[in-house]
Amino acid sequence: MAKDFYETLGVKKDAGKDEIKKAFYKQAHKYHPDKKEGNEAKFKEVNEAYQVLSDDTKRKQYDTYGSAGPGGAGGFDSSGFSGGFEGVDLNDIFGDFFGGGFGGSRGGQQVERGNDIQVDIELTFEESIFGVTRNITLGKTCACETCHGSGAKPGTKLKKCTTCDGKGKKTEMRRSFLGTFQTTVTCSTCHGKGEIPEEKCKTCNGQGVYRKQEAIEIPVPKGIQSAETLRMSGKGEAVAHGVSGDLYVRIHVKPHKVYRREGANLIMTLEVKTSEAILGATHTIYALDGKPVEVKIPAGLQSGDTLRLKDRGVPTTSRSKAGDILIHVRIKTPTKISNKAKKLIEELQQEGI
Secondary structure (H helix, E strand, O other), rough: OOOHHHHOOOOOOOOOOOHHHHHHHHHHHOOOOOOOOOOHHHHHHHHHHHHHHHOOHHHHHHHHHHOOOHHHHHOOOOHHHOOOOOOHHHHHHOOOOOOOOOOOOOOOOOEEEEEOOOEEEEEEEHHHHHHHHHHEEEEEEEOOOOOOOOHHHHHHHHEEEOOOOOOEEEEEEEOOEEEEEEEEEEEOOOOOEEEEEEOOOOOOOOOEEEEEEEEEEEEOOOOOOOEEEEEEOOOOOOOOOOOOOEEEEEEEEEEOOOOOEEOEEEEEEEEEEEEEEHHHHEEEEEOOOOOEEEEEEEOOOOOEEEEEOOOEEEEEEEOOOOOOEEEEEEEOOOOOHHHHHHHHHHHHOOOOO
16 A cells, blocks of 8 residues: 555645645654654654655655555655655754754753752751751862863963864764764863863863862751752752752651651640649640740640640741640559559549549
């Protein structure tokens, strides 16, 4: 069965060149083998159809002898038309698959970006509530302070890059399963600047970056929770003539022996004696800041009741006041009692208490 190139590209037989080109780009993006959902066989069919329909002579021959030809036999032979990409802008088609490798992104030179770094830090429960500043030291690639990233010895000049003749780009030949292509890439010698140092910076050996131990101050905000991540822009790995990556700080909070957290509230459990639950009492607890707080136990308190201390919980940036301390009460029943206590309890029992 003869191939229907118009159907392959999804266009009508009277489609213009711009419509055919647009349809080809869409199908090429869809079926390119380097994509996860790509299809090499379909991609080749799309390419073959475009090579024919984008050329006036080949299209006329196809329309005359192709699938619409005498007897529907499809006498057109397209084997000679599937090897090239005449008139096709490879940057448009392949930019998405090779990260701008075919001449960089359209509309300007692609800027390199350094790698991101992730570190983990452990905080006490109190530090997570009230905030803290942590200082860490990381071994990483940093921008050179001597030459400020230029790679040139201070006081010396830059000269034209001989690799790219000062253009910042150079032409290379690249091969793929579709053939050999000529493409323009950023010069790896001058990194697209068109200039290189006459004399290299001794600190970084002309690279503009070098590896060192860097002290970094991490401001941890109030109320941060375990598993949250702080992002510090530009504190990751530096790259020559590009922008630095970011530093991601993952937080781990140690559990507290008394409190646990629920949102902006702090939760604790308080054991009270049976007599205190009946008659009432006053207990002293300690807030997270170490200050003593008196808690009044009302008479007739039931096990499972909750007492609330307002504004003594987690300070937050989104609220005018802090959360609360919620005290879950548990009445402690004695396992051993004296004879005197037993007699008194029996008297209470007779009273229906």
